[in-house]
Amino acid sequence: xxxxxxxxxxxxxxxxxxxxxxxxxxxxxxxxxxxxxxxxxxxxxxxxxxxxxxxxxxxxxxxxxxxxxxxxxxxxxxxxxxxxxxxxxxxxxxxxxxxxxxxxxxxxxxxxxxxxxxxxxxxxxxxxxxxxxxxxxxxxxxxxxxxxxxxxxxxxxxxxxxxxxxxxxxxxxxxxxxxxxxxxxxxxxxxxxxxxxxxxxxxxxxxxxxxxxxxxxxxxxxxxxxxxxxxxxxxxxxxxxxxxxx
Numbered sequence: 001x002x003x004x005x006x007x008x009x010x011x012x013x014x015x016x017x018x019x020x021x022x023x024x025x026x027x028x029x030x031x032x033x034x035x036x037x038x039x040x041x042x043x044x045x046x047x048x049x050x051x052x053x054x055x056x057x058x059x060x061x062x063x064x065x066x067x068x069x070x071x072x073x074x075x076x077x078x079x080x081x082x083x084x085x086x087x088x089x090x091x092x093x094x095x096x097x098x099x100x101x102x103x104x105x106x107x108x109x110x111x112x113x114x115x116x117x118x119x120x121x122x123x124x125x126x127x128x129x130x131x132x133x134x135x136x137x138x139x140x141x142x143x144x145x146x147x148x149x150x151x152x153x154x155x156x157x158x159x160x161x162x163x164x165x166x167x168x169x170x171x172x173x174x175x176x177x178x179x180x181x182x183x184x185x186x187x188x189x190x191x192x193x194x195x196x197x198x199x200x201x202x203x204x205x206x207x208x209x210x211x212x213x214x215x216x217x218x219x220x221x222x223x224x225x226x227x228x229x230x231x232x233x234x235x236x237x238x239x240x241x242x243x244x245x246x
Contacts, residue, residue, distance in 0.1 A: 002136075004030035005058075008084040010075070012036045012066050012123055013092035017193040018142070020048050021215035022090055025223050027057035032084045036075065039063040066093060066119035076126040085134065088226055089127040091120045092142040095160060098153045109156045116160035117167065124171055128180065135179035138226040141168045143186040143236075165236075172235045183225050186238035188246055189213050211241050 009026040013019050014035030027033040033052065037045045045061040052059035060083060064071045080086050095115035099108060124139055131137030145151070147165045150158030168184035175182055190196050190203045191213045197204045206212050218239060225234050240246060 002087075004087075005032070006084060007087035008032045008034055008079050009088035009090070010034045010036060010079055010086060010127075011090045011092060012064075012119070013090075013094065013142070014045065014048060014061075015092075015094070015193075016044055017191055017215045018187075018218055019092050021219040022092065022222055023048060023059070024052060024055075024057075025216075025219035026088060027052045027055075027059055029223060031088065032058040032060070034060055034062055034075075034079050034083060036062045036064050036066070038065055066091075066123060067114045069122055072119075072122045072126055076130060080130050086127065086130045086137065088138050088140070089123060090140045090142070090222065091123045091164075093119060096144065096146075096154075096157050099156065100153055101155050104156055109159070112156040113160045113163070116157070117163040120164045120167055124167065124182075128171070128175060131180050132175070132178050137179075138181045138183070139171065139175075140222055140225065141165075141182075141184045143168075143184050145186070145188045147184070147186050169235070176233065179230070181226070181228070181230070181233050183234055184236045185218075185222065185225070186236065187213065187218065188238050188240040189244040191215060191218070206241070206243070209243070211243050213239060213241060 009031040011019055011023045014023050014037055023033050023035040035048055049059045049061040062075055064075050093115050095112050097112055127139050141164055143165055144161050146154050146158040146161040165184055168182055172182035
């Protein structure tokens with residue numbers, strides 16, 4: 001049986017809600033966790049790292065722009081060689097923006113694509129390089145409602161998320177026979193985050209009725225997917241509160 005403490009888990013997009021919950025869950029299960037955020041969120045990253053260490057886990061945070069190819073290559077090399085062999089990679093950046101189509105500039109569209117798709121490609125490619133020789137590992141991509149349905153005003157976000165979903169499918173078909181589990185998790189609904197609380201108080205009020213997604217319960221699902229026997233792998237699933245329309 002594999003000893004998780006001998007391996008690392010990289011969580012890209014380790015924000016204050018879902019990303020932090022994912023990092024804590026995999027740390028709790030024994031992994032050496034490497035949460036990754038952009039440099040603008042360095043203080044939150046340090047807080048997350050300290051919290052995990054105080055709870056007896058192992059954590060080392062990294063400030064990296066996932067759109068930067070050289071930076072992603074350096075990240076994976078450093079984790080693999082100086083932390084522990086990489087066994088889990090979770091790609092979890094947000095990149096959600098709303099613009100009417102005529103107000104969606106080329107810069108906005110390109111930036112969202114870079115954050116949600118190109119960065120996912122770089123992440124998946126580098127993860128493959130280290131996992132494939134060992135014949136095992138999990139690469140998990142976070143999707144959204146926009147992965148399967150393009151809503152009005154979300155042309156950039158939907159285009160990027162559709163592409164990330166296609167990337168995950170292609171990688172799963174290529175890498176599954178190599179022993180690497182690639183899955184795409186569609187988060188369909190509001191998540192319990194400070195941003196939702198501040199900007200959508202009516203939606204956040206549904207928390208009292210279990211009407212928004214719990215980051216900790218999302219993290220449990222990611223762990224369950226990673227733990228699946230290869231005779232019954234999930235490639236895609238969706239998560240939503242029981243009262244969410246779909």
